[in-house]
Amino acid sequence: MTASSLPSFTFRNVLISSALLRVGLILYSEWHDARSLVKYTDVDYRVFTDAAAFISTPGAGDENQAAGPLQGFFGFKFGFGSPYTRETYRYTPLLALLLTPNAWLHPSFGKYVFAACDLLNGWLIYRMLLTEIIPEAEQSPGESSSSGSGAGKRRKLNPYLEERRERMATIYSAVHLLNPLVFSISTRGSSESVLSLFVLATLYAAMNENWDWAGVLLGLSTHWKIYPVVYGVSLLGVITATSYSSTERAKMGRIATLVNPKTIRFGIVSASTFVLLGASCYAIWGYPFLYESYLYHVHRLDHRHNFSPYFYLTYLIYPSSSPSTAEVVPLTWWNELIRSPLTSFVPQMGLALGTGLAFGRTKRDLVFAWFVQTVVFVVFNKVCTSQYFLWYLLLLPLLLPELSMSWRRAFSCIVVWAATQGLWLSEAYKLEFLGENVYFSLWVRGLIYVMGNCWVLVQIMKAYRATR
Amino acid sequence: MVSKLSTNSTLSPSYGSHPTIITDVQISLSPTNSDTTCTLFLHYELPPLLFVDPYELELRGAEYQVLETRGRGKKELERPVHALPVNEGDDDEEVGVEVVIQRTLPAETTAPARVELPIHVRYGEPVASSTSKPYTVQEFSGPTVVLTCSDELLSCDRTTTLPQLLLDTIPTSFRGSSLCVALQSPDQSLAISAPLGNTVDLPTVELGTTAVVLACFAWVAWEAWRAGARLRGGASSKVKSN
Numbered sequence: 079m080t081a082s083s084l085p086s087f088t089f090r091n092v093l094i095s096s097a098l099l100r101v102g103l104i105l106y107s108e109w110h111d112a113r114s115l116v117k118y119t120d121v122d123y124r125v126f127t128d129a130a131a132f133i134s135t136p137g138a139g140d141e142n143q144a145a146g147p148l149q150g151f152f153g154f155k156f157g158f159g160s161p162y163t164r165e166t167y168r169y170t171p172l173l174a175l176l177l178t179p180n181a182w183l184h185p186s187f188g189k190y191v192f193a194a195c196d197l198l199n200g201w202l203i204y205r206m207l208l209t210e211i212i213p214e215a216e217q218s219p220g221e222s223s224s225s226g227s228g229a230g231k232r233r234k235l236n237p238y239l240e241e242r243r244e245r246m247a248t249i250y251s252a253v254h255l256l257n258p259l260v261f262s263i264s265t266r267g268s269s270e271s272v273l274s275l276f277v278l279a280t281l282y283a284a285m286n287e288n289w290d291w292a293g294v295l296l297g298l299s300t301h302w303k304i305y306p307v308v309y310g311v312s313l314l315g316v317i318t319a320t321s322y323s324s325t326e327r328a329k330m331g332r333i334a335t336l337v338n339p340k341t342i343r344f345g346i347v348s349a350s351t352f353v354l355l356g357a358s359c360y361a362i363w364g365y366p367f368l369y370e371s372y373l374y375h376v377h378r379l380d381h382r383h384n385f386s387p388y389f390y391l392t393y394l395i396y397p398s399s400s401p402s403t404a405e406v407v408p409l410t411w412w413n414e415l416i417r418s419p420l421t422s423f424v425p426q427m428g429l430a431l432g433t434g435l436a437f438g439r440t441k442r443d444l445v446f447a448w449f450v451q452t453v454v455f456v457v458f459n460k461v462c463t464s465q466y467f468l469w470y471l472l473l474l475p476l477l478l479p480e481l482s483m484s485w486r487r488a489f490s491c492i493v494v495w496a497a498t499q500g501l502w503l504s505e506a507y508k509l510e511f512l513g514e515n516v517y518f519s520l521w522v523r524g525l526i527y528v529m530g531n532c533w534v535l536v537q538i539m540k541a542y543r544a545t546r
Numbered sequence: 547m548v549s550k551l552s553t554n555s556t557l558s559p560s561y562g563s564h565p566t567i568i569t570d571v572q573i574s575l576s577p578t579n580s581d582t583t584c585t586l587f588l589h590y591e592l593p594p595l596l597f598v599d600p601y602e603l604e605l606r607g608a609e610y611q612v613l614e615t616r617g618r619g620k621k622e623l624e625r626p627v628h629a630l631p632v633n634e635g636d637d638d639e640e641v642g643v644e645v646v647i648q649r650t651l652p653a654e655t656t657a658p659a660r661v662e663l664p665i666h667v668r669y670g671e672p673v674a675s676s677t678s679k680p681y682t683v684q685e686f687s688g689p690t691v692v693l694t695c696s697d698e699l700l701s702c703d704r705t706t707t708l709p710q711l712l713l714d715t716i717p718t719s720f721r722g723s724s725l726c727v728a729l730q731s732p733d734q735s736l737a738i739s740a741p742l743g744n745t746v747d748l749p750t751v752e753l754g755t756t757a758v759v760l761a762c763f764a765w766v767a768w769e770a771w772r773a774g775a776r777l778r779g780g781a782s783s784k785v786k787s788n
Contacts, residue, residue: 115605115606117605124601124605125601128601165623166623166624381626381669382624382669387754387755387758387759388755390743390747390751390755391748391751391752391755393626393669393672393743394672394743394745394747394748394751395748396626396628396629397629398628398629398671399628399629399630399631399632400628400632413752416752416753416755416756417752421756421759422759425759425760425762425763428763428767429763429766429767429770432767432770433770436770436771436773436774437770437773437774437777439777439778443777450770454766457762458759458762458763509563509741510562510563510564511562511563511564512561512562513559513561513562513563513667513738513739513740513741514741515679515680515681515741515742516741517741517743517744517747518678518744518747518751521747521751521754521755522754525754525755525758528758528759528762529758529762532762532765532766535766536765536766536769539769539770539772539773540769540773542773542777543777543780
């Protein structure tokens with residue numbers, strides 16, 4: 079029995095099933111958490127909820143007050159507290175504002191918001207697959223639709239082809255909607271689906287060549303979390319490809335394909351959105367917003383174990399608050415270089431930006447560019463937890479129609495991706511729950527995680543639009 | 547009223563990053579009075595290696611209330627022990643966080659009262675070790691337990707000097723002759739084993755991390771260049787054929 083023979087396998091039914099699944103899990107989480115000390119709900123959700131409570135209930139005097147210079151507008155006092163009163167809240171205040179109904183409406187309000195974002199994401203994935211990606215993939219691998227085609231120029235299709243596209247779009251969007259990692263993370267109260275919505279909306283606007291909207295949404299995405307800024311690089315080439323004819327582009331040098339009136343406008347719109355949001359938040363919440371949302375992440379030292387092999391190095395060289403009085407051996411230039419933040423930053427950003435420039439040349443390749451950029455950003459980051467995987471898994475359903483690999487190779491990729499995590503998790507369990515000294519072997523497994531994920535990425539790059 | 551108060555604390559488990567201090571408080575009141583209400587106050591003094599998450603403790607509101615949390619590392623939940631702030635005037639660097647919790651007991655309590663405090667272990671300061679798997683064993687005491695009842699308690703210890711934080715935290719209405727104090731026996735101190743990083747690994751870790759990251763960077767960059775060339779080649783072919 080195939081998916082196509084299932085009588086009710088439509089996107090509408092997949093969406094309804096996904097919604098019911100999420101509602102069921104949220105209701106279960108309330109039942110479970112009321113009866114068990116081991117909570118279904120993620121720790122982060124408690125952080126968001128506490129921050130939302132702080133933001134809506136300022137304290138007396140200087141206690142829990144928004145610290146920005148703008149406390150009111152034309153005589154109207156905002157009366158905000160500070161979400162940063164909550165330790166470990168390191169996000170935009172807009173997230174805490176979004177979740178203020180957790181206190182006065184229902185504690186699970188935020189989970190329903192995150193689940194709704196999941197469903198919207200599934201719909202966006204479906205629409206992009208149906209209207210842009212699958213039609214493009216049905217051309218030969220070397221072909222690409224002409225620039226400037228945009229949305230709306232659709233040939234009239236025969237019903238069989240239309241049905242086939244809808245079926246494929248439904249299957250691929252179900253990969254996201256019914257992915258256990260996706261629905262468990264949102265129903266546990268992680269906010270990743272909100273950022274995913276902004277990223278997918280940016281991509282949707284780009285695919286429809288609404289570049290002003292894409293700029294606004296990219297600015298919003300980057301305000302929410304910094305990493306989407308790398309997508310801007312790949313969008314520059316695509317803007318040029320869709321805004322100028324091939325004759326005009328042939329006369330442009332490489333620099334001009336990246337810097338021209340259209341891309342400058344896009345950059346201004348995107349940067350202005352980011353600055354406006356940041357300035358507004360700073361005006362109300364002041365330096366704590368700036369520090370916790372952005373500056374903290376520049377200087378953070380993640381010494382606790384995580385998938386990235388950098389954790390052990392960070393732990394071993396973590397600066398002490400009371401340095402030893404023993405003689406300090408000066409570092410060699412080699413040590414200085416290795417320990418420099420640039421040693422991790424340059425490979426990560428070099429690849430994230432470089433692959434954006436390399437692959438961001440046509441609208442058809444935009445999903446591939448973003449996928450590769452996100453994977454390298456995550457794999458080469460100095461810290462990596464399971465939630466980071468969502469950043470690129472989000473784009474995988476959109477990429478699948480353009481991948482040509484054997485079932486054996488595909489299976490190998492899945493096994494390697496999962497096995498490197500399993501290898502690391504089995505050792506991390508010994509450290510965290512059994513108290514065994516496995517730092518060195520955990521570090522080795524972190525290296526294996528990096529190598530394994532790079533191997534998977536290379537296979538995907540080779541399989542992308544490969545000749546069948 | 548004659549009362550006896552004794553306490554026994556254990557650490558479960560005595561390894562790992564997330565153990566729980568389990569304190570069993572044995573109370574015997576004679577004669578009992580159904581109108582009598584009693585309250586337990588427990589004062590924990592944790593070494594810097596250990597800490598509590600105050601927000602996690604709030605979730606145990608049905609069992610007890612946290613009256614006060616203070617000390618080194620109260621807010622720095624994410625730092626290793628050697629990176630905790632050192633405040634001027636801190637005479638005792640061996641003391642980290644102090645916690646005071648309150649638990650109301652049902653009338654006519656005869657069964658032991660069990661109080662569970664979840665704690666967490668920071669990363670310890672790395673050491674140079676030839677054995678390559680160094681550990682530290684951190685010893686500490688169980689909580690100081692204070693019992694107060696609405697009826698006057700007799701025949702119980704109230705001579706032990708209470709920690710200042712406990713004195714400051716117990717409401718004045720509970721003080722006076724209605725206090726009983728129990729301490730963990732010194733030969734029953736708690737101990738947790740925690741692994742430490744080994745600085746002997748540092749050269750290998752530096753070299754290995756850098757080598758693998760740079761090698762993977764070069765590999766991915768090379769394959770990305772090849773993929774880009776293939777895609778551009780395909781696009782060029784289409785233009786030529788058109």
